[in-house]
Amino acid sequence: MVLTDIEFLINFLEERHVPVITKKKHTYLTYHGLEERYTYILKKGVIKNSIILQDGREFNLSYITQPDVISLLRDEISKYTDQPFNVRVETEEATFYQIDRVTFWNYVNATPELQNYVKNYYRKKLSENIYRLQKMVMNGKNGGLCAFLYSLIDLFGKKRRDGILIDFVVTNEDIAGFCGISSRSSVNRMLNQLKKDGVIETTEHKFLIKDVSYLLDSIAN
Structure with missing residues (x-):
């Protein structure tokens, strides 16, 4: 059976016994602009991505409802990086794989299947954001x-x-x-x-x- 990109990623993390953390409803996993040393992959639950606008309002970007990497933005070599989003739990709880971001990128660079996942990830996120902006501006x-x-x-x-x-x-x-x-x-x-x-x-x-x-x-x- 041929695995999808995300199925391969989840199996890859499970085989390496990557730690799993749990967050309760309406708690934040990450905050926009704060430094973070980990990459998070949603395992189970529903989360919401958002950013804070200059006037202080929160602008929601997307719900994520199935296993997926929360964010792969920023460079791949810095131990810490500013988080591009607020990530808030929207179900009673949500579970996440938590992996050191430099370790994660080392895995990606050494594994063609993960490289394919990352390529598709960026393409998908770009398409989704363009579509949403088009609908907001045009309609x-x-x-x-x-x-x-x-x-x-x-x-x-x-x-x-x-x-x-x-x-x-x-x-x-x-x-x-x-x-x-x-x-x-x-x-x-x-x-x-x-x-x-x-x-x-x-x-x-x-x-x-x-x-x-x-x-x-x-x-x-």
């Missing part, structure tokens, strides 16, 4: 909100007879941070309009997507 706030809701389907969606349940609690504050909207009240107003239009419902603080085609049309326009 305005409503289009950005619809694009965000649509992205949740792949991450947390569960098909039901009456729609697609986003089986994860996403707060208005987090939506504002993902979509570049200035306040939670603005998000609430926009969500209420989507409810009136029959696009979404809420059940137990989770979104139920009733009209996927509306979201797609809003993204395309």
Whole structure:
């Protein structure tokens, strides 16, 4: 059986008995701008990446819901490096492989399969960021909100007879941070309009997507 890049990485770390750490919900693994000597690989759980803007607001970049390296940015030879993101745990707990970053890069440089993983990692992250920026710039706030809701389907969606349940609690504050909207009240107003239009419902603080085609049309326009 041919392993995927991330499956190879996880097996590689397990074979070398890389330590695993656990973080509780809403605790931070790393902070934007602070020095860090480790590379972290999500093993289990959901985390959120964000950065702090110059005006002090938090801008959310992505949820990560499956095993993946948290960040491979910066150079590969320095023992310490500034962290590019805040990384916050969004589930009751999350577990991470923790490996000295210089040791990790030594493994990468000596292992073609890991080199392939790193190449694909950068390509994937660049594509994701370009796509998100395009949707925010080209579609305005409503289009950005619809694009965000649509992205949740792949991450947390569960098909039901009456729609697609986003089986994860996403707060208005987090939506504002993902979509570049200035306040939670603005998000609430926009969500209420989507409810009136029959696009979404809420059940137990989770979104139920009733009209996927509306979201797609809003993204395309």
